[in-house]
Amino acid sequence: MTRLLQGAAATALLSGIAGMAMADGYVIGVSNTVQGNGWREEMVCAIKAQALASGQVASLNIAHRNTDAAGQLEDIRNLIQAGVDAIVVNPASADAVNPAIKEATDAGIVVVAVDQAVTEPSAYNISNDQEEYGYLGAHWLFEQMGGEGRFFYMRGAAGAGADNDRDAGVQRAMAEFPGISVVQEVFTNWQQDQGKQQMLDFIASGIPFDGVWTSGIDNVIVDAFVESDEPFVPVVGADNAGFVGQLAAADGLEGAAVSNPGSIGGAGLTLALQILDGNPPAEHTVHVTPSIWANTTDEGRAAIAAAQNPNLDPEWPVSVEIPGWTTYTMDQIIACDGPGE
Amino acid sequence: MRRFLARHYWVTGLAVLFVLMLGLTRIIQPGFGISGLESVTRAALPYAFATAAMSITIIAGGIELSVASMMAVGGTLSAVLMAKWGVAGTVPALLVVMLAGAAMGAVNGVAVVLSRVPDIVVTLAMMYVWGGVALLILNGPGGTATPWLRELILGQVPLPGLRWLPQAALVMAVVIGGIWWSLRRSKLGLSIYAIGSDQTAAFRSGVAVGPTRVAAYAIGGMLAALGGLSLTLSTGVGEPIPGPYLMASVAAAVLGGVALTGGIGGILGPVIAVFILRLARLDLTLMSVDPNVTTIVEGTIMAVVVMIGGLVALREKRR
Numbered sequence: 001m002t003r004l005l006q007g008a009a010a011t012a013l014l015s016g017i018a019g020m021a022m023a024d025g026y027v028i029g030v031s032n033t034v035q036g037n038g039w040r041e042e043m044v045c046a047i048k049a050q051a052l053a054s055g056q057v058a059s060l061n062i063a064h065r066n067t068d069a070a071g072q073l074e075d076i077r078n079l080i081q082a083g084v085d086a087i088v089v090n091p092a093s094a095d096a097v098n099p100a101i102k103e104a105t106d107a108g109i110v111v112v113a114v115d116q117a118v119t120e121p122s123a124y125n126i127s128n129d130q131e132e133y134g135y136l137g138a139h140w141l142f143e144q145m146g147g148e149g150r151f152f153y154m155r156g157a158a159g160a161g162a163d164n165d166r167d168a169g170v171q172r173a174m175a176e177f178p179g180i181s182v183v184q185e186v187f188t189n190w191q192q193d194q195g196k197q198q199m200l201d202f203i204a205s206g207i208p209f210d211g212v213w214t215s216g217i218d219n220v221i222v223d224a225f226v227e228s229d230e231p232f233v234p235v236v237g238a239d240n241a242g243f244v245g246q247l248a249a250a251d252g253l254e255g256a257a258v259s260n261p262g263s264i265g266g267a268g269l270t271l272a273l274q275i276l277d278g279n280p281p282a283e284h285t286v287h288v289t290p291s292i293w294a295n296t297t298d299e300g301r302a303a304i305a306a307a308q309n310p311n312l313d314p315e316w317p318v319s320v321e322i323p324g325w326t327t328y329t330m331d332q333i334i335a336c337d338g339p340g341e
Numbered sequence: 342m343r344r345f346l347a348r349h350y351w352v353t354g355l356a357v358l359f360v361l362m363l364g365l366t367r368i369i370q371p372g373f374g375i376s377g378l379e380s381v382t383r384a385a386l387p388y389a390f391a392t393a394a395m396s397i398t399i400i401a402g403g404i405e406l407s408v409a410s411m412m413a414v415g416g417t418l419s420a421v422l423m424a425k426w427g428v429a430g431t432v433p434a435l436l437v438v439m440l441a442g443a444a445m446g447a448v449n450g451v452a453v454v455l456s457r458v459p460d461i462v463v464t465l466a467m468m469y470v471w472g473g474v475a476l477l478i479l480n481g482p483g484g485t486a487t488p489w490l491r492e493l494i495l496g497q498v499p500l501p502g503l504r505w506l507p508q509a510a511l512v513m514a515v516v517i518g519g520i521w522w523s524l525r526r527s528k529l530g531l532s533i534y535a536i537g538s539d540q541t542a543a544f545r546s547g548v549a550v551g552p553t554r555v556a557a558y559a560i561g562g563m564l565a566a567l568g569g570l571s572l573t574l575s576t577g578v579g580e581p582i583p584g585p586y587l588m589a590s591v592a593a594a595v596l597g598g599v600a601l602t603g604g605i606g607g608i609l610g611p612v613i614a615v616f617i618l619r620l621a622r623l624d625l626t627l628m629s630v631d632p633n634v635t636t637i638v639e640g641t642i643m644a645v646v647v648m649i650g651g652l653v654a655l656r657e658k659r660r
Contacts, residue, residue: 035632035633035636044632059629060629061626061627061629062629062631062632063626063632063635064632064633064635065632065635065636065639066585067584067585068572068580068582068583068584068585069482069576069578069580070384070387070572070575070576070580070584071584071585073383073384073575073576074380074383074384074619074622075626077380077383077384078380078622078623078626078627079626080380081370081372081373081376081377081380081623081626081627082370082626082627082629083370083372093482093576093578093580094482095482095576095577095578096482096576096577096578096580097576098577099575099576099577157582158476158480158481158581158582159479159480159481159482159483159580159581159582160481163481164481189582
């Protein structure tokens with residue numbers, strides 16, 4: 001046992017020393033608490049690809065595991081100990097990781113929260129406008145349902161900042177359509193298997209419903225309809241490659257994809273580098289606005305057709321680049337190599 | 342001295358490994374010092390409570406798979422109560438949280454004793470029950486933590502000569518050590534070890550097996566709830582989704598010298614083991630090892646530890 005530990009430590013130590021040898025440029029830390037989710041994997045790959053493309057990053061120090069906010073506090077503190085110049089963090093919660101973020105900014109480390117905002121004022125936030133994301137998809141869905149009926153509301157993770165914001169957007173759309181109500185509300189925790197099971201269970205319950213709003217766990221929802229031989233209802237999802245492919249193939253499916261680029265991670269890295277170079281943005285919060293592609297309009301179909309790329313992982317968002325924020329190529333993000341790899 | 346080493350060779354070995362790992366961390370990151378030790382200790386705090394809860398139930402011959410869910414209940418309940426009752430109501434809130442933890446553990450214990458279903462099955466089911474209860478208390482992060490309690494686990498002990506010692510370590514020593522020490526000196530503690538090593542023999546010597554098991558689970562539940570409280574104190578909000586404490590606490594208990602067959606083990610070993618596992622994570626981060634490899638290494642350490650524990654247990658049984 002000890003020998004195994006020592007062996008692992010020695011190997012890791014060697015690679016660590018190798019990493020330190022090329023200390024030219026910034027060292028950037030990354031903290032993420034959901035592993036094995038396509039969107040988050042794209043986010044991490046965007047950070048790596050952008051770090052490589054920028055030429056300003058000596059090495060990345062990535063803490064990427066499935067954990068809770070307390071685990072993220074530990075990871076951020078470990079990154080502080082590692083002496084990074086900046087930390088790009090996808091926070092587990094808007095408030096809970098503030099103590100460690102404050103410690104980091106007090107230590108002179110630039111902290112950029114991507115995807116979901118944190119309330120710590122010394123941190124910078126860059127995210128997709130999640131409230132607008134919720135609103136755009138829900139508005140399309142309710143129109144598609146004819147302004148009347150009940151929809152299955154498949155949210156993300158309870159308490160996550162993005163989930164709360166999207167819910168606010170969905171509620172805003174519901175206020176415009178008084179004939180629409182929620183038949184059931186579930187949390188998928190943004191896990192494919194969990195979301196699919198919830199959809200299968202709901203279909204099996206036989207309760208009638210007229211639409212499905214998903215928080216990005218989408219292609220497996222369409223699969224659930226196909227597998228249970230259930231007629232399609234309109235489905236809203238994100239711009240994940242698998243779902244966009246299903247929308248392109250149509251086969252009676254009416255759906256809309258709302259863009260939510262995981263490449264926001266790359267944008268977060270760019271923002272961190274700008275701040276390190278002495279060019280902070282005017283506001284501490286930067287928003288990237290989503291767009292919607294419905295396969296019921298010519299315009300949407302054109303956007304969907306243009307976004308097809310057979311090399312992309314089906315769970316990755318197809319909008320892999322954010323103009324003005326990312327400079328890597330499609331091949332670089334798919335390769336998912338950071339500096340020194 | 343030799344007798345001490347012979348009796349406590351496992352704990353001594355762990356302590357040496359811990360010091361070696363501190364040294365290794367210092368080599369990797371020369372800046373690692375008092376503040377680093379403090380952040381590791383704070384990270385270790387919830388794990389230490391989870392591991393203590395796991396250890397007491399394993400020593401009593403059971404296992405507590407609902408530990409992370411009970412922590413979520415303790416965390417959310419404490420956050421809600423501290424938000425509702427304010428600073429003045431903090432001490433009553435603490436008592437309620439401890440009682441709720443003991444009650445949850447007692448429910449688990451009674452279910453195990455009455456149903457005669459193996460502990461592993463009952464507590465696995467209760468994992469979902471308590472997970473649901475936590476979501477009923479708070480369906481998203483919420484509540485608050487009383488500032489003076491939060492400061493209790495922050496920084497170093499403000500006493501001359503102890504300014505290197507993290508407050509979180511002191512809290513750990515006083516709370517976990519206190520509970521354990523009083524247990525070891527009581528008849529109940531003796532009975533817990535007795536039923537863990539041989540239920541029949543314990544029964545024949547007049548130990549009330551059922552109530553003792555329930556008591557062990559109740560103490561475990563209380564420790565888990567305190568672990569949940571420590572989560573709330575470190576984040577400042579209560580979180581209903583259970584964290585990664587189940588596997589980590591089994592691994593730390595086993596690595597710390599608690600035998601999966603029951604009846605053997607203490608608390609010092611498992612707590613040192615918690616620190617070793619946290620330092621392993623820190624070192625992997627400091628060396629910027631690929632995050633997926635980090636997960637594999639961490640998982641492998643835990644799996645190997647538990648497997649060795651299982652093998653040892655099997656050999657003991659055959660004897």
